[in-house]
Amino acid sequence: MTTPQTNFIGISVSGTRARAALVNENGLVGETKVREIAPKTLIPQLAEMVQELQSSGLQVSAIGVAIPGLVNRQTDRVVAPRDFSTTIVEDLHGELTRATGLRVEIENDANAAAYGEYKVGAGRGARNLFYMMIGNGIGGAIILDGKLWTGASGFAGEVGHITIDAEGLECVCGNTGCLETVASAPSIVRRARERLNRDGTSSLSRLALNKSFTAEDVAHQANEGDDFALMMIERTGKYIGTGVASVINLLNIERIVLGGGVMDAGTLILNPIIQEVKRRAFQPCFEATEIVAAKLGLDGAPIGAAMLARDAHTV
Numbered sequence: 001m002t003t004p005q006t007n008f009i010g011i012s013v014s015g016t017r018a019r020a021a022l023v024n025e026n027g028l029v030g031e032t033k034v035r036e037i038a039p040k041t042l043i044p045q046l047a048e049m050v051q052e053l054q055s056s057g058l059q060v061s062a063i064g065v066a067i068p069g070l071v072n073r074q075t076d077r078v079v080a081p082r083d084f085s086t087t088i089v090e091d092l093h094g095e096l097t098r099a100t101g102l103r104v105e106i107e108n109d110a111n112a113a114a115y116g117e118y119k120v121g122a123g124r125g126a127r128n129l130f131y132m133m134i135g136n137g138i139g140g141a142i143i144l145d146g147k148l149w150t151g152a153s154g155f156a157g158e159v160g161h162i163t164i165d166a167e168g169l170e171c172v173c174g175n176t177g178c179l180e181t182v183a184s185a186p187s188i189v190r191r192a193r194e195r196l197n198r199d200g201t202s203s204l205s206r207l208a209l210n211k212s213f214t215a216e217d218v219a220h221q222a223n224e225g226d227d228f229a230l231m232m233i234e235r236t237g238k239y240i241g242t243g244v245a246s247v248i249n250l251l252n253i254e255r256i257v258l259g260g261g262v263m264d265a266g267t268l269i270l271n272p273i274i275q276e277v278k279r280r281a282f283q284p285c286f287e288a289t290e291i292v293a294a295k296l297g298l299d300g301a302p303i304g305a306a307m308l309a310r311d312a313h314t315v
């Protein structure tokens, strides 16, 4: 007799959007729902998405939620939502448990995406890895011997706040010149804009025609062969590579997986990252490390959150 398969629901909340996926016990994604969310109605909206995914009649054992903020593992409470445009309620864990009647596990989004990549994506086969999520912010996560290593109080891996430029701009964390202030998606746009305003030759770029371009537009124009956009992407790669070199020197880690929207630029950004790491990292560490792009895209965090919910009481 075979036991019926159990399923999990993985949810990622980012900015003003939630993505919920039905994920089976092997990490395969079934039905997915994406919805705009309002801070005031976050809990009922998430509960409604859960209910809709359950309507197929499949057995759901638990919910995993990935959030753009830090989670205290001892108390399950959200201590610092990174994305201030979203009000992630402090007791998301308790409120969502009550609203759905299911077991809920919450985790930082970079940690969840790292776990997803580790289990079913670009991290498969590695024993130890470091994951970097480069999007509106920059997060990171460490997996050692198959487990997330979250540090003394749950906040390890905050690679976005490694100092890249000691004299740089002030960061949301209070430090100056963090990696996030030069390589996150909004920082790429800011740097491109500053350069366009300052340098006449860059006005040949197609980006100069679009007053409200995004980091996605910069990557798109770079792919179309726009020299200025390409230069901006390559410089961003250098900054990220500088951060990655520090991680490699510190951890001598087997694999680095790079994900998040900024990595959608593909090899245009991956190659300068690898070149910069090679230039800066301790050579034996560099040679022992594989640097790859994430594979799961937007599904990474929901899959990882679901897998963390699956494994929460078994590992």
Ligand SMILES: [Zn+2]
Pocket: 160, 161, 171, 172, 173, 174, 175, 178, 180
């Ligand atoms: Zn910072």
